[in-house]
Amino acid sequence: MNLRMMMTRLRRDDGVTLAEMAVTTSIMSAVMAIFTTGVVQLFQAGNNNELVAMTQSQLNTAFIRLDRNLRYAAGISEQHSDAAGNMFVEYLNTEVSAGEKPECAQLELNRATRVLRRQVWPQTTKLPGNWVVLASELNIEKSSFKLLVPEPGSNTGFQRLKLTLVVASNPGRGQTEAKTEITFTALNTDRLTKADDVCPEARA
Template identity: 60%
Template sequence: MSLAERFRDATRRGDDRGVTLAELAVTTGIMSVVMAIFTTGLVQLFKAGNANEMVALTQAQLNTAFLRLDRELRYSAGFGPLRTDASGNTFVEYLNPGTAGGTPACVQLELYKDGKTLRRQAWPSQGSKPTGRWSVLASQVNVPKSSMSFPASDNTTYQRLRIQLYVASNPGSGQTEAFTDLTFTALNSRPDTAPSSICPEART
């Protein structure tokens, strides 16, 4: 008997066979498990994508800040001593001879623990003490993990400043960090320049 004949025969008999309630319950349970796994994977994928996007955005903002800083540090005449105060804030000064007005300026960088920032302030060279007019270069900085240091000379005739920053890229329990490690070379500096002679008014 052909398939068409069997179909017509079943139709004439009024065959109403189907699935049982137990079979339907099992199928629904399997589908629920599959959908739960699929949904969990999709949520994790979106979370990972958002975290990567936030890290990339934070990294781009850091790069922009460091490009601005590089214009000063590249032509600075030398660095003052690195020091850390009792509150865990790290400071360094440098002399910037190439200002727009032609007057050399002193600049102080600080890893500010309470404010979680890398910030700077500037004042005329050989002038009065800094006035405390800070501008923020990077925020949400993990100051205990971040650092400023003077790397080894590596046969270079210039002074160099290395800045390592860990910056939180997004709030909440899924917080991640962007990391930046850059070394700036002061092209107007000399290796025998005494750090104590650079912007001493900042340390009095």
């Protein structure tokens, strides 16, 4: 075997160099990082969408409950806020059993806990502070109450309450939001109903 044949065989037997291994490893690491990031983002998006869907279902239940109450309300107050930025609205329910006082109810959009909650009490008595949460995971800054009063010349004299709720997944880069608006009509109100007269003890 001459020298040329030996050199040819040695070249055929050359293995992978350390530099080639390093380059290959770097490329594989980059590909795996991209793949892992994509999977994590997909997983987070799926969790956010599931959370929003669950909360939307909760809202539907809350709207049904509120519709039963607000439909027969005898008055609705204007939205007002406290020093912490929590928003409130009150309504009066006169559809009560014989011998009972009319019932006041207060809705609150609580900034700290990101919930819509409600408390009720007999009219003119002290507020109990017994809250029941109706909906959670809300973006309070984008949610609101709005009293709609009859416009001059309109065919209806009913007060209406427009409730806007924005459901939000956990705050962060991948946050998902869904907005819902619904308007409740108080059938026991008329043009003479004054918002300031509705459960004033809640604003004292």
